[in-house]
Amino acid sequence: ADATPTPTDAVTSTTPDPFAEFPAEARAADGGGDPRPTSYWAVWNACAPDNRAAEAAANGGRAAGWLLLEDVLADPGIQLGDRLLATCEEGLAYLEGRSAAGQPSTDPAIALAGQLLAAELNLTAGAESCPLAEESVVGSHLILSTANFDGVSPSPLDAEAGGAVPRLVELLTAYNSGDLCR
Numbered sequence: 813a814d815a816t817p818t819p820t821d822a823v824t825s826t827t828p829d830p831f832a833e834f835p836a837e838a839r840a841a842d843g844g845g846d847p848r849p850t851s852y853w854a855v856w857n858a859c860a861p862d863n864r865a866a867e868a869a870a871n872g873g874r875a876a877g878w879l880l881l882e883d884v885l886a887d888p889g890i891q892l893g894d895r896l897l898a899t900c901e902e903g904l905a906y907l908e909g910r911s912a913a914g915q916p917s918t919d920p921a922i923a924l925a926g927q928l929l930a931a932e933l934n935l936t937a938g939a940e941s942c943p944l945a946e947e948s949v950v951g952s953h954l955i956l957s958t959a960n961f962d963g964v965s966p967s968p969l970d971a972e973a974g975g976a977v978p979r980l981v982e983l984l985t986a987y988n989s990g991d992l993c994r
Contacts, residue, residue, distance in 0.1 A: 830982070830986075831944075831983075831986065831992065834944055836994075837943070838942065838943045838944040838947075839942050839943075839944050839992060839993055839994050840942055840943070840993070840994070841940040841941070841942050841993035841994055842940060842941050842942065842993075843940055844938050844939050844940040844941065845937070845938060845939050845940065846939060846940065846990045847930075847931070847934040847939040847940065847987055847988050847989070847990050847993075848930070848933070848934055848937075848939070848988065849930065849985075849988045849989050850907045850908075850926055850927065850929075850930040850988060851907075852930075853881050853903075853907055853929070853930050853933050854904060854907040854908055856868065856879070856880050856881060857880050857881035857882055857900050857903070857904060858880060858881075858882055858900060859881075859882070859899075859900035859901050859904055860904055864880075865880055868880055879933075879936075879937050881900055881903050881904070881907075881933065882900040882903075884932075884933050884936045884937070885897055885898075885899070885900065885903060888936070890903075890929060890932050890933070890936075891953070892906070892925045892928055892929060892953070892956050892961060892963070893925075893953055893954075893955070893956025893957035893958075893959070893960075893961040894956070894957045894960070894961070895956070895961050895962060895963055897929065901914075902963065903929055905963075906922060906925045906926040906929050906963070907926050907929060907930065908926070909922060909923060909926055910922070911963060911964050912962075912963030912964050913963075913964050919966045919967060920967075920969065920974070920977045920978070920981070921955075921956060921959055921961050921966070921967035921969065921977070922963070923977075923981050924952055924955065924956065924977050924980060924981055924984075925956060925961065925963065927952075927980075927981050927984035927985055927988060928949065928952040928953070928956070928984060930984070930988045931945065931948070931949050931952075931984050931987055931988055932949065934987070934988060935949070940990075940993050941993060942987075942992065942993035942994075944983065944987075944992060944993070945983070945984075945987040945992055945993055948980055948983040948984050948987065949984070951976065951980055952980050952984065955969070955973045955976060955977060955980070958970075958973060959973060
């Protein structure tokens with residue numbers, strides 16, 4: 813008997829889609845490259861200990877599409893809520909789940925800021941997007957703005973915002989990992 817697999821033998825995923833409640837139109841990708849997770853941006857910069865800045869420069873740098881975190885911070889700049897992200901070190905702190913002062917943080921707003929920063933970097937770099945990702949970015953900015961996010965002290969979140977943050981972090985994490993827009 814021939815054991816060559818056929819297309820009908822394809823294995824179907826038994827893993828449920830955590831975003832199945834959203835319509836296909838909300839998740840339809842508009843093209844562009846693959847988004848990158850926070851861990852990618854945490855090394856593609858000039859301020860992390862094991863950064864890839866020299867590799868980016870050797871390959872032509874920003875002009876050749878080798879964007880670093882600080883390239884986007886310098887032009888056009890990134891705001892997280894109402895807070896203007898000023899330095900590579902501050903951005904790296906959020907990407908690694910630390911406060912702007914460099915301290916490990918359990919503040920849900922810091923987790924949101926790290927994923928929002930990665931999403932903004934991906935969008936600025938021309939990564940694919942979809943309406944659900946864009947709405948998650950806007951909602952995250954609104955929550956951080958309402959909470960007067962400063963990156964250092966815990967951000968006071970009302971019950972509604974506090975309830976929305978975990979889902980926004982989940983959506984932005986999926987976007988940054990290339991699992992949200994299809």
